[in-house]
């Protein structure tokens with residue numbers, strides 16, 4: 402069924418474009434085609450994947466709007482055929498039964514956006530416009546390098562040569578020049594923020610802003626005005642107009658760190674901004690438009706959060722068009738050595754007597770499980786460099802849990818419930834309340850309902866206090882089963898404040914949840 406554009410009505414895309422709509426729901430086809438025609442596009446509708454494939458082979462289209470679950474598309478045949486014969490034509494997927502493909506699949510299939518049925522017409526239009534605009538820009542962009550090429554030189558801040566990191570470089574290189582939203586997941590310290598920065602640097606607007614929005618750092622009550630800005634006088638203390646963080650990301654990338662912590666009411670507001678690229682500052686009558694790419698990171702399992710009703714499904718799909726899952730360091734093979742050498746090189750002055758790592762030290766680094774990932778490795782190297790007595794860093798310069806890995810023991814044992822290091826009594830000089838070394842090695846000793854801290858005397862004050870704080874956090878989180886809000890209340894801190902301290906100590910809160 403061929404349809405001609407109708408008379409102008411509302412805002413029309415001056416560039417126009419031909420759109421193939423493939424969907425087995427007649428009502429969806431007709432209403433969607435009508436809307437898109439009013440917006441200046443020419444539409445062709447088909448009811449199944451076979452008809453779509455035929456049309457695509459015979460005619461030229463600028464965009465495909467396709468249902469995922471329709472006859473003839475059980476194995477995404479339409480998308481696969483489309484990519485084989487017509488690479489570069491964007492595909493907006495509309496689905497009632499969503500499932501997020503991997504980053505590689507999304508890129509290979511050319512998916513630029515997901516929409517969940519029922520779709521709001523303005524969202525559909527915004528998505529189509531964005532995809533067409535992106536595709537027009539991409540046609541002028543350089544082609545991505547072929548598979549297997551060594552791309553590591555393009556990412557000076559991302560050290561790695563393992564197959565998983567090579568695959569990551571390829572994904573970044575392919576996805577960066579597009580305007581597609583990216584969701585980066587992975588354990589704490591795996592490099593989500595560095596990857597987000599790399600995507601920005603390799604984007605088409607590397608000179609635009611890279612605006613970090615830490616979802617744990619802003620109190621819930623202030624988040625809306627911090628993000629969207631506010632008008633003067635809109636609340637007590639709003640003494641002048643404020644632009645907001647999202648406006649500051651205009652023409653660049655908005656990086657939402659710890660997205661999984663964003664409270665539900667704010668998720669709804671963010672969804673609108675992501676979909677329409679417009680928002681209204683608090684207390685203002687005028688909406689503001691931005692041209693921003695969204696890159697988000699979380700160490701939570703967002704699919705599970707969606708399942709538990711804590712994260713909006715539509716926002717999850719909208720932000721995770723490309724989903725990059727970063728591998729934990731323990732799965733990156735010899736990258737551990739590469740990273741350790743890079744960190745040491747950065748640290749040591751020209752005239753330093755320290756030359757590198759002994760073989761035994763490298764072996765210990767290889768065997769350790771790195772629950773705190775690259776960040777933990779960086780801290781271990783920093784500490785070892787300070788403690789090293791000879792030309793080579795030896796296992797003795799590492800913390801106990803790394804040393805222990807040489808004896809073949811698991812180094813992320815259960816005593817400390819995850820990404821925190823456990824301390825041996827003889828390492829810290831800890832004594833339990835009866836004066837004998839504590840068996841658990843903990844700096845915290847239970848005294849009835851309370852807790853008493855015992856400090857080691859042979860450590861510098863800063864280090865002793867850092868360890869004590871870490872152990873206090875472990876205890877606090879264990880007591881509250883990893884519920885940060887409850888733990889913060891108990892400790893007399895704000896939720897955001899506690900999150901910040903937890904992050905400084907590389908503690909993985911999820912390990913405390915039951």
Ligand SMILES: Nc1ncnc2c1ncn2[C@@H]1O[C@H](COP(=O)(O)OP(=O)(O)OP(=O)(O)O)[C@@H](O)[C@H]1O
Pocket residue numbers: 558559560561587588589590591592593594595596658698699700740775776779904
């Ligand atoms: N591949 C890498 N090469 C070099 N440095 C890295 C790499 N990955 C991570 N780092 C370094 O490790 C530290 C932690 O990285 P980053 O903050 O990006 O992790 P994250 O996954 O965002 O952590 P979190 O979930 O706790 O926010 C940073 O100092 C970063 O520079």
